[in-house]
Amino acid sequence: MSKIRAIKMLGQNFLVDRSVVSRIVELVAPSPGDNILEIGPGQGAMTRELVASGANVVAVELDRRLAPLLANEFAGNDNFTVIEADILDTDLAELLGSSSGSPWKVAANLPYNISSQVLLKFLDTPQLFSHLVLMLQKEVGDRLAAPPACKEYGILTLFSRLHFDVCREFIVKPGAFHPVPKVDSAVLSFRPLTKPRADVGDELLFRRVVKAAFNQRRKTLWNCLRSANLLDGSEQLAKVMSTCAIDPGRRGETLSLEEFATLTRGILAAKGST
Numbered sequence: 010m011s012k013i014r015a016i017k018m019l020g021q022n023f024l025v026d027r028s029v030v031s032r033i034v035e036l037v038a039p040s041p042g043d044n045i046l047e048i049g050p051g052q053g054a055m056t057r058e059l060v061a062s063g064a065n066v067v068a069v070e071l072d073r074r075l076a077p078l079l080a081n082e083f084a085g086n087d088n089f090t091v092i093e094a095d096i097l098d099t100d101l102a103e104l105l106g107s108s109s110g111s112p113w114k115v116a117a118n119l120p121y122n123i124s125s126q127v128l129l130k131f132l133d134t135p136q137l138f139s140h141l142v143l144m145l146q147k148e149v150g151d152r153l154a155a156p157p158a159c160k161e162y163g164i165l166t167l168f169s170r171l172h173f174d175v176c177r178e179f180i181v182k183p184g185a186f187h188p189v190p191k192v193d194s195a196v197l198s199f200r201p202l203t204k205p206r207a208d209v210g211d212e213l214l215f216r217r218v219v220k221a222a223f224n225q226r227r228k229t230l231w232n233c234l235r236s237a238n239l240l241d242g243s244e245q246l247a248k249v250m251s252t253c254a255i256d257p258g259r260r261g262e263t264l265s266l267e268e269f270a271t272l273t274r275g276i277l278a279a280k281g282s283t
């Protein structure tokens with residue numbers, strides 16, 4: 010497949026460093042009986058090792074030049090299926106939910122331009138997965154591992170921490186890819202928790218509260234939440250913040266996951282009482 014011209018819009022930076030491929034596959038630890046979803050298999054750098062392990066591999070590839078080439082290369086392997094589709098339009102519960110056997114592992118060297126959106130998609134159905142090994146732009150990886158009050162801490166940090174243990178495994182330099190990207194990448198492991206790390210009461214509301222709090226990072230929590238109209242009137246919001254012992258003058262980025270959970274439950278209770 011070496012004659013394929015990379016399409017920038019599809020985030021095509023193909024892995025050419027075999028040692029990086031092996032390190033990622035080692036983390037995935039594929040074995041017969043495993044179900045593995047690979048997103049963006051590209052020219053098959055990781056796919057070859059995953060299929061060779063005997064695991065059941067389903068690959069979703071948007072590039073209509075590459076999907077048939079992969080189908081052809083692995084035509085003799087009944088443990089491989091390639092689906093030509095946009096992962097962002099794919100219903101993961103429908104695609105993976107009906108499979109028998111173990112929950113899914115995910116292996117992906119994600120296109121930079123959609124990595125946050127893909128991650129958010131995984132967070133909608135954490136119960137489908139047993140382990141995700143994802144290569145992301147290093148900057149996105151930094152956000153996922155960030156503690157409160159640092160500039161990388163934000164929506165993705167909180168959403169992923171609610172359901173996963175996130176571990177940054179190693180950094181990959183631009184020279185490992187062709188074409189060579191401008192930035193470093195990071196490989197991260199996500200292991201789902203048996204239950205959410207905090208009791209948020211209502212996850213959709215939790216997401217709204219977090220998004221509102223980070224909508225304008227320089228504004229106080231009070232201003233952000235008030236303009237999000239989460240409750241009828243400022244009085245109710247002031248009461249909730251006081252009951253939850255959260256200073257309205259703080260900025261959203263200083264709140265821990267547990268504090269966001271407390272605040273969400275407070276807002277939920279106030280909504281229920283009106």
Ligand code: SAM
Pocket residue numbers: 019020021022023024025048049050051052053054055069070071072075094095096097117118119120121123
């Ligand atoms: N896994 C290969 C590797 O490591 O060499 C390719 C990785 S490349 C960074 C990203 C791959 O994702 C490309 O093959 C690209 O065509 C594919 N891709 C881009 N957008 C996609 C989408 N929305 N859905 C599925 N695949 C996509």
